[in-house]
Amino acid sequence: MKSLKRLSALLTAAVLTTSLIGCGAAEKGSNSADSSQKSTEQKVSNVNISYVKSPLNVPSIVEKKKNLFQDEFSKDNIKVTFPEITEGSKMTEAVASGSLDFCNAIGATSVILAASNGVNIKIIGMYSRAPKAFTIMAKDPNIKSIEDLKGKKIVGPKGTILHQLLLGALKNKNMKIDDVQFINMGIPQGVSALMSGSSDVALVAGPAVSQALEKGAHIVTTGEGILDATIVIAARKDFLDKHMDIAKRYMNVHNKSLQFMKDNPDETYKLASEETQISVDKVKEMYNWYDFSPKITEKDIKELEKTQDFLMENGMLKKKIDIKSLIQDISK
CATH class of the missing domain: 3.40.190.10 (Periplasmic binding protein-like II)
Structure with missing residues (x-):
């Protein structure tokens, strides 16, 4: 009888030990999964966004001066830098080298030329139209x-x-x-x-x-009646492939800047005036020239095709690209 009791006690202890080991392994697996998820989330440590304030890039001015991108990405310990690259060709070179993630206001001509020459770049939204x-x-x-x-x-x-x-x-x-x-x-x-x-x-x-x-x-x-003067928002294709969540957050911040401009016109004019060193009255006058809607319309696509035709006709582009394939609209 004593032998049976001793055997029963040993079996109970073994079951408890196995259960505890199983729980420990499960907790470890869960922690490992959490750690892996956090690691994935924190894989982006820095986001590079070009900063161009002229001709009158009010959304960019608001985003920088009101720290909108920093406020959004600092929540995940992501640092935001704003290299001032004012030439479109220099921006696309930086995209090609991987040192620039987002072109926040770049001429459509520069993007089309870069894409035709093999740069992996995508248009993700419209920045402005201001003929x-x-x-x-x-x-x-x-x-x-x-x-x-x-x-x-x-x-x-x-x-x-x-x-x-x-x-x-x-x-x-x-x-x-x-x-x-x-x-x-x-x-x-x-x-x-x-x-x-x-x-x-x-x-x-x-x-x-x-x-x-x-x-x-x-x-x-x-430019009225001649062209729309299309400025776009572009991004590195490989960055979009890996970090679409970051790209969508980027566009959400851009939309916040547009809402701020709508809700706070006087502060917006003042910020633009201080940054561009032109009078508030001139800013107000010029501001009315711009359409900052980020939505890519059929008219915008036709204008991009018209821009490509211009580049071809004047010997600046040797190989045509499919304009629609250049667009990855995440502004919706």
Whole structure:
């Protein structure tokens, strides 16, 4: 009888021990899964978002000045950096090298050129459309129309929306680029050349338009009726593949900035004025030129296709791409 009791006690102890081991293993497995999940969530330690404030990129200004991205991503210990890369080609180079995750305001021309050359980049939303913000300007009062540009020296940045504006304006009047003397030059340098008389005409956008007007220049034409001046939001495709959750949070923050602009117009104008160094009155005037809706419409897609045609026709693009395949709309 004693032997049976002893055997029963040993079996009970063995069952308890096995149960405890099983519980321990389960807890360890659960902790391991939690740890793995946390590890996955924290795999992104830094997000790089380009910062361009001109011509008048109000959402970017609000996002940076109100710390909207930092507030969102600091919850997961993700650091946000804002490299100031103002040239579209430099932005796409940074995307290609993996040092830039989001192009927060980049010309469609730059994205199409990069994609055609093999850069793995996607358009994830629209940033702005502002045809009135892009202009052809002159100082000579005798230059009043596009026809007056014939034989004139025109300065501006090649392969950009402004360049597209010039070619579109000429085409509308049955003129070609060979009918003018076009010289590749940045906007600030172009305005200086116009003011000094070393060029007859300059391609000007954003705050530089107001500055040139104050110095005695006038607008020959804007982009209205010629192009939409499409600026987009783009991202690295491999980043999207791995971190779509981060990309969606990025777009949510962008939408928050748009809501802030709507709810707080006076503070928005003030922030933009301080950042761009132009008067609040000028900011208000220019602000009305912009459509900041992030939704990608059929009209936007047609405008992107029109931009690609412009690049092909002018020898800047050798291989066409499928514009729709370039879009990964996460703004919905």
